[in-house]
Amino acid sequence: MGAGDYVVHEAMELLSFTKDITIYTDGKELQVSEKFAEAAKKFNINSKAIYRIDGNEFLQKIFFKDGTSEDIDGLFIAYESPSSVDFARKLGIIVEGNAVVVDKNQQTNLEGLFAAGDCTGGFKQIATAVGQGALAGKRMVEYVNSLRIEKSAL
Ligand SMILES: Cc1cc2nc3c(=O)[nH]c(=O)nc-3n(C[C@H](O)[C@H](O)[C@H](O)COP(=O)(O)OP(=O)(O)OC[C@H]3O[C@@H](n4cnc5c(N)ncnc54)[C@H](O)[C@@H]3O)c2cc1C
Incomplete structure (x- = not known):
């Protein structure tokens, strides 16, 4: 449901599931x-015009x-343009208001998925985004390395 580029983009995403899209x-x-x-x-x-x-x-x-x-069988809302957290919502990431919820390591509720900067809410400044980004990057490396160690132990 929508009337611009965003709705066509979203409909294209659904093509891998069904061709029956309106x-x-x-x-x-x-x-x-x-x-x-x-x-x-x-x-x-x-x-x-939709009534209900x-x-x-x-x-x-x-x-x-x-x-x-x-x-x-379902209806996806794709009005105007996507907000920065639409992507997160679709992945099942916990979002409060317009902010992705992260822990002290910038990790979301999905293990291995990290977020930083304005999308996490709080003090929206470049310094904050860069600092959170640096921490998220470090924790991502550690996370990927931990997977490698687990794999080599098999
Ligand atoms: C007018 C204005 C003035 C500001 N002045 C200052 C200032 O003086 N000092 C200061 O420290 N901060 C300032 N800020 C805040 C600062 O710009 C932000 O805090 C900072 O840019 C956040 O960085 P970010 O990487 O988290 O997000 P962004 O810089 O917003 O980057 C996010 C990027 O992701 C892209 N994106 C979003 N959704 C998707 C998607 N679904 N798929 C692909 N890409 C996507 C966006 O297009 C964007 O390029 C200002 C902000 C504004 C709006």
Whole structure:
């Protein structure tokens, strides 16, 4: 669901799972840059204004203001442009507000995945980002080395 480059980008990501993808623009005209114009042709485009979405355990149906409806298996929101933490949310990384949650080693809740700088919230300054980045880099090296040691012990 969206009406710009971002929605086409996200739809392309889904192509490895299914070819049955519709872009819902919610009454807007799909406006994509030259870069995404060709890719956009791969998808069904539905420009009807959305009235409501419905389902039981999972999302099942999308209703339009003109009284029609379509069956759906899921809906991904891709309005405007991605925020810096959208990527994190999709990976299942814990995010509070607009900040990726990290421990004192800059590690997220996903082992081996580290974050630093503005995306972690707090004092948004270059010095903070560089300092956190340096620590994250060091801990990443240590993490990768620990995997090598575990592997060589097998
Ligand atoms: C107007 C302004 C003035 C500032 N003045 C100062 C100052 O005087 N002194 C100071 O210390 N700090 C200042 N800051 C803050 C400083 O710019 C930031 O704290 C710092 O740049 C953070 O660095 P970062 O690497 O964490 O994030 P960023 O510098 O924002 O870098 C993140 C990068 O990731 C890219 N990105 C985001 N999402 C994705 C994605 N999904 N895929 C690929 N790439 C992605 C972005 O395009 C960006 O290039 C200022 C900020 C602003 C906005």
